[in-house]
Amino acid sequence: MTDSTAPLSAHRLWPRLGLGGILAVVLILSIGVAVSVGAVAVPLSSVGAVVLDRLLPGLIAHDVGAGHASIIWQIRLPRVILAGLVGAGLGLVGAALQSVTRNPLADPHLLGISSGGAFGAIAALLHLGMFLGPLTVPLMAFGGALIATAMVLGVAHLAGAHSADRLVLTGVAVSFVIMACANILIFLGDPRATHTVLFWMLGGLGLAQWSHLLWPLAVLLPCGLWLWAQADRLNAMSLGDETAASLGLEVGRFRLTVFVVAAMITGVMVAFSGLIGFVGLMMPHLVRMVVGGDNARVLPGSAFSGAVFLIGADALARVAMAPEDIPIGVVTGLTGGIFFIWIMSRRH
Template identity: 60%
Template sequence: MKGTLNSKVNLPMPVMVSSLCLVLIALIIIAVGVGSVSISASTVWSIITHKLSLSSSLPTWSIGRENIVWEVRLPRAILAALVGAILAIVGAALQSVTRNPLADPHLLGVSSGAALGAIIALLHTGMILGLLTVPIFAFIGALFAMLLVLGVANFSMANNAGRLVLAGVAVAFILTALGNLFIFLGDHRASHTVIFWMLGGLGLAQWNQLLFPFITLLLGASYLVYKAKFLNAMILGDETASTLGVPVQRFRLTVIVVCALLTGAAVAFSGVIGFVGLMVPHIVRLLIGGDYRKILPLSALLGALLLVLADIVARVIIPPEDMPIGILTGLAGGIAFILLMRQRRNVVF
């Protein structure tokens, strides 16, 4: 993958970030108002400011609409933004350390591990930890997958980026097979809940669950942005990066661990959602060039925007049902993947 550090959009970074933030806030307000019960943007804004004690005006809306906005749709929209940001920033980082333009957050088997954990929780253990049972089991599964990939890589002496990716693919196949086995052995009447979770969805979002992906995103993104110069060097190749002072092997493994933790946090609360981490970094590079000091924050914001938009479409395309968001992103991602393959047809991965 050829990177360039020359910006293609000559806007100052603060202007681009603040503009995308404003667009994201506006899109979240629109998303909260969309659904089987339509609520105007002005009412949505009034309810949010009232709940945050930013407005002293008396409520002119029903308790039912207030609950829809505050308890159901706003947590869902915020979760969509968090997950989109996580997937996009992880995709950008992995595309650097693996030097593979087709790398995405699910490349290393992490999503398969998270899916396995969720399947065990939903079909075999029951909700032993309350509403957090599925996210906790999914996150444990993601960590298990990450450790398994690193163990396989160490066992097969897969120290370079390409062989590490192959180890991830092999682990993903194994964990997917185990997940299918647990589905087969579980209660078939409850299998529909597993299928919906594996297709990706945001309908179970709650306020008390948002803190974990937010903190994970904050810490993981902070580390990656702090090491953006290393990511710029890694895109040039291991030898060049090493001459520039990057501890290549250690840094690559560290980034993969951080990305696995971020992906696990996203998948644990939203299920498996593709496309975002694959394509958003490419869109950002087309707009601003290949400097990871800009790619990472802008990818996070654009990923948040795209997933909030996808969630809006998922809720209005077949009303009153919610289409699993993973179906939409999978369709878009498949088409984009084919176009990307054509564009990169002369590149050897």
């Protein structure tokens, strides 16, 4: 029995390793190309030389000037990596929410999480000031996202809204309330600072630094692995509450747990990137068209495609009107709006 199954296991393992290698190469190439483009174009070979020199000093000799090296290492590479982390997080959360709510139009902004993040960031930018230094806006945004999630769960508990549809409606209602409060803060704030607020609300990665990358990675890695480990349960939830309950799953508790994990991922991504929509809506649908409905493949596929998509969107935002940066939310909004209309027509 062992001899007959070993070749079969190897036969299944090698294609998966090969696919993983191909996807890794695609991701690395996407990062390299995105770093090389911008108001000041940098050859792709220079990007590789600078990165290798920083990671393995003395391994290779290069003639890249100090200015270009600084642009590559200090400005563009942290920004591109942050775009990848944010895209991966939003795509992953979108796939999980669409399964746990059985709503094909669900995305990470569904439950008011982004609205809470916007409220916290606006409060810091217009009223409280940078009392915690450069991390004030990210921390305030993250705190606002967690408070918004707690509000959604609290209202849902008081109203007895434990079903998927009623939880979604609760999130939409809380989102409107929080955004109304955020608009009041904008109205009462200093008009000279509204440009910064507007750029943040439309999404932007221009303030990315190496020190900022630790926080998204520290949240995305454990939470993403936990969601991936729940792939079988998410598959059961996508079949309906009754089917999931018949399989021994505590539907209400599991759904709330997924929402909390999704809030943690979305909150930290919004805190460092601003409001970026439609990534969590588009990517899971595109991945399901390729790999099917099994969340064991959909979740990592959505994370990968979200990362590559947002890296490309950020590169386009930097070159479309160079030397000015277009808010990345404009790029994803245009793409996502067209995709949303296509999804609606497809469902019809």
